[in-house]
Amino acid sequence: MILQTSPLNNALVATVQIKEGNMALADEFKTELLTLIDNGNQYIIINFEHVIYVDSSFLGALVSALKHAMNKGADIAVVGLNKDIKSLFQLVRLDKVFKIYTSAQQALNGA
Amino acid sequence: MPKSRKILLVDDSPLVLKIIGQALEKDGFHCLKAGNVPEAMAHLKNEIPDLILSDYQMPDIDGFAFRQSLMAIAEYRNIPFMFLTSIADHDRMREGMDMEVIDYIIKDTPIALVISKINNFLNSIRERHERTIQELSTVATALNLYSIPQDAPAVNGFDIHFWHRSYQNYPGGDFIDLITIDDQYTFIILGDVMGKKWGAWFFSFGYLSYIRAAVRLCVSEGDLSTKSIMQKINSVIYHDPVVSGLLSTLSLIMINADKISYTGAGDLPLLYYNKAEGMLHKISSAGLLLGVSKDGGFDEQVFTLQPGDQLLMVTDGMIDKQTERGKKTDLKGFENELTRHLGKADSFTDMKENGFLNEIAREQIDDCSLIFIQKK
Numbered sequence: 001m002i003l004q005t006s007p008l009n010n011a012l013v014a015t016v017q018i019k020e021g022n023m024a025l026a027d028e029f030k031t032e033l034l035t036l037i038d039n040g041n042q043y044i045i046i047n048f049e050h051v052i053y054v055d056s057s058f059l060g061a062l063v064s065a066l067k068h069a070m071n072k073g074a075d076i077a078v079v080g081l082n083k084d085i086k087s088l089f090q091l092v093r094l095d096k097v098f099k100i101y102t103s104a105q106q107a108l109n110g111a
Numbered sequence: 112m113p114k115s116r117k118i119l120l121v122d123d124s125p126l127v128l129k130i131i132g133q134a135l136e137k138d139g140f141h142c143l144k145a146g147n148v149p150e151a152m153a154h155l156k157n158e159i160p161d162l163i164l165s166d167y168q169m170p171d172i173d174g175f176a177f178r179q180s181l182m183a184i185a186e187y188r189n190i191p192f193m194f195l196t197s198i199a200d201h202d203r204m205r206e207g208m209d210m211e212v213i214d215y216i217i218k219d220t221p222i223a224l225v226i227s228k229i230n231n232f233l234n235s236i237r238e239r240h241e242r243t244i245q246e247l248s249t250v251a252t253a254l255n256l257y258s259i260p261q262d263a264p265a266v267n268g269f270d271i272h273f274w275h276r277s278y279q280n281y282p283g284g285d286f287i288d289l290i291t292i293d294d295q296y297t298f299i300i301l302g303d304v305m306g307k308k309w310g311a312w313f314f315s316f317g318y319l320s321y322i323r324a325a326v327r328l329c330v331s332e333g334d335l336s337t338k339s340i341m342q343k344i345n346s347v348i349y350h351d352p353v354v355s356g357l358l359s360t361l362s363l364i365m366i367n368a369d370k371i372s373y374t375g376a377g378d379l380p381l382l383y384y385n386k387a388e389g390m391l392h393k394i395s396s397a398g399l400l401l402g403v404s405k406d407g408g409f410d411e412q413v414f415t416l417q418p419g420d421q422l423l424m425v426t427d428g429m430i431d432k433q434t435e436r437g438k439k440t441d442l443k444g445f446e447n448e449l450t451r452h453l454g455k456a457d458s459f460t461d462m463k464e465n466g467f468l469n470e471i472a473r474e475q476i477d478d479c480s481l482i483f484i485q486k487k
Contacts, residue, residue: 002156017156018156018157019157019437020157020158020437020438022438023306024159024186025186026306028186052436052437052438053437053438053439053440055427055431055438055476055477056284056303056305056360056427056477057305057306057311059305060305060306060357060358063358063400063403064357064358067403084439084440085440087440087442088440091379091380091440091442092360092377092378092379092400092427093377093397093398093399093400093408094377094400096399096408097399097400097403097404
């Protein structure tokens with residue numbers, strides 16, 4: 001399992017358990033996220049605090065999951081991005097696509 | 112230099128881990144060590160080794176149970192697996208053979224022989240792998256499937272070059288196209304389908320077909336705006352269930368005389384070297400990745416290049432690299448190194464022949480592409 005989940009009020013916090021989000025893990029990450037969405041979770045907060053690097057495949061999986069969530073009327077926020085990953089989100093404009101917060105608690109308040 | 116090969120060594124004896132680990136490292140292997148199966152599984156979560164060399168008798172979870180659990184996980188099933196054992200138990204051996212174990216190494220085997228066995232095995236895998244890739248490339252060539260063109264076109268007033276390296280000989284998601292409409296208009300396309308090696312490569316053709324069609328259609332309708340071409344491409348991809356599951360970046364440039372029009376989708380900024388100022392600037396676009404949203408939020412920037420000015424388009428493979436502290440995306444570092452090569456009459460040749468691009472290829476962790484445009 002890449003994601004470890006725990007409820008937080010009306011949201012679900014999904015913590016990414018790996019250090020490096022790469023091509024080899026992108027499919028599994030996407031499948032786990034899609035399952036969480038299909039299980040009816042309306043607001044998923046993905047916590048990246050343990051992750052030090054993501055590649056474009058992993059980002060692609062994240063965006064695909066967001067599209068799926070939006071089709072189901074659900075939403076995804078990301079938290080705990082390190083400086084490099086946050087810069088990457090900004091570089092490819094994913095900061096316009098995702099709600100980005102510092103912590104799960106802030107994501108909850110911003111929802 | 113080939114990349115250092117990774118071996119995951121699993122043994123409950125710290126002494127064995129130390130001795131074999133040291134011998135492997137001395138021979139140029141990168142050795143991940145695990146004292147038990149849970150530790151080994153934790154390593155696998157972070158990185159996939161080229162080979163697993165596992166003890167057979169371990170407390171709690173033994174080598175067989177370890178192998179069985181790996182067989183059940185698609186991602187781990189195909190990692191070559193060797194048992195390291197002090198017990199030459201024939202029945203157990205046969206049981207092991209059913210689990211697609213490559214070989215057994217008896218712990219008393221001289222260490223040099225162990226290393227030689229591992230080397231021979233990994234070399235044979237590499238050769239087989241290269242042969243398969245070669246055969247697939249031959250088929251792709253026969254079918255005229257190129258996601259990277261053979262040559263750059265001659266465009267009046269410009270020098271255009273491109274450079275592409277696949278990652279470990281796999282075709283990847285990067286695609287390049289240069290479309291010359293007539294004496295006046297040339298379109299330059301650089302994209303990166305985000306996804307798995309072969310899947311991304313396959314879908315890059317799908318994307319390229321849409322892009323070529325959109326460019327031709329817009330031009331034939333007299334619509335010479337990169338923004339409107341991008342909107343059309345995005346709209347088709349957004350609505351097409353076949354390709355909408357995969358996402359792609361795209362940089363689209365139109366050259367008309369000395370004027371450049373640029374629209375980007377989730378792409379890295381263009382790097383623009385202004386000869387008169389002697390400075391490198393970034394030109395960022397506003398658009399989202401293709402297929403993410405219905406309208407994509409695209410913009411169009413139009414600017415003029417003066418003689419000696421240079422413009423570079425790159426994919427993320429150029430700026431991602433392996434550092435001592437792990438992998439890193441580093442556009443600033445790339446810009447700093449790049450600047451040393453810009454502003455010359457022969458900047459592209461300089462980058463290509465004086466090691467800069469080869470150095471990037473050596474550090475790369477993805478396929479990487481660069482398009483270089485210089486105003487004469």
